[in-house]
Amino acid sequence: MLQEKRLFLFDIDGTVALGDTLFDGSAELFAHIRAIGGRSVFITNNSTKSRRAYVEKFAKWNIETDESDFITASYATCLHLKNAYAGKKVFVLGTRSFVRELREFGIDATTRPEPDVACVVAGFDDELTYQKVMDACEVLQTHSVDFLATNPDLRCPYSFGFIPDCGAICRMISATVDREPMFIGKPDRRIVDLCLAETGFSRAETLVVGDRLYTDILCGVNAGAETCLLLTGEATREDADAEDYHPDYIFENVKKLLGAVKGE
Numbered sequence: 001m002l003q004e005k006r007l008f009l010f011d012i013d014g015t016v017a018l019g020d021t022l023f024d025g026s027a028e029l030f031a032h033i034r035a036i037g038g039r040s041v042f043i044t045n046n047s048t049k050s051r052r053a054y055v056e057k058f059a060k061w062n063i064e065t066d067e068s069d070f071i072t073a074s075y076a077t078c079l080h081l082k083n084a085y086a087g088k089k090v091f092v093l094g095t096r097s098f099v100r101e102l103r104e105f106g107i108d109a110t111t112r113p114e115p116d117v118a119c120v121v122a123g124f125d126d127e128l129t130y131q132k133v134m135d136a137c138e139v140l141q142t143h144s145v146d147f148l149a150t151n152p153d154l155r156c157p158y159s160f161g162f163i164p165d166c167g168a169i170c171r172m173i174s175a176t177v178d179r180e181p182m183f184i185g186k187p188d189r190r191i192v193d194l195c196l197a198e199t200g201f202s203r204a205e206t207l208v209v210g211d212r213l214y215t216d217i218l219c220g221v222n223a224g225a226e227t228c229l230l231l232t233g234e235a236t237r238e239d240a241d242a243e244d245y246h247p248d249y250i251f252e253n254v255k256k257l258l259g260a261v262k263g264e
């Protein structure tokens with residue numbers, strides 16, 4: 001039942017906003033969730049923006065948030081690495097800001113193929129060079145290491161269309177070393193489990209809301225939470241029918257979801 005939901009895990013782009021434009025109904029839905037004692041958390045595979053940058057973006061829409069309201073794929077990766085690779089060296093293929101974020105978490109991050117590396121982690125990287133790709137391939141072929149990546153998205157929306165996202169960068173490496181990374185972002189259930197642990201809400205009270213089937217909806221399905229597809233982004237009703245997993249709810253847009261949550 002939608003009226004019983006209290007923890008709403010929203011995707012951002014294509015779901016509650018598109019670029020700099022907040023969708024009609026989003027602010028009202030967040031206010032309603034607060035009024036019923038619930039919580040909105042934004043989970044995004046976009047690893048180019050920091051959590052602080054999202055707080056500032058939402059402030060421009062007059063929506064007050066703090067950093068704990070945003071779980072990005074890079075943040076979830078930092079938490080995972082901090083737990084699983086304490087005291088170990090991690091080779092990073094990513095932006096300088098991602099390397100900095102990892103180091104701020106106390107992770108021993110290097111960008112060189114050093115002999116004592118325990119794990120390779122790849123993220124979206126708009127500073128990518130062939131040398132970085134070669135170094136990642138060297139570590140993966142000469143060391144016994146784990147291979148992780150922030151998010152499986154193949155393409156990232158851009159002014160003229162799309163640019164390669166983390167998933168596409170990883171495909172180049174996978175095709176070379178014949179090995180796939182484990183992706184930490186959606187659809188891995190870890191990111192939902194993290195939100196449940198941090199907020200204290202139950203799985204039954206949780207709704208995962210998004211516009212993409214293979215990341216947002218599959219993430220909720222993997223985590224055993226109910227899901228809601230909004231048709232303002234990538235997927236159509238036909239796409240949803242064609243998959244072997246299905247969202248529990250489908251609405252045209254966030255405004256229609258607001259009406260349903262209110263029981264109108």
Ligand SMILES: [Mg+2]
Binds near residue numbers: 012014015210211233
């Ligand atoms: Mg989206």
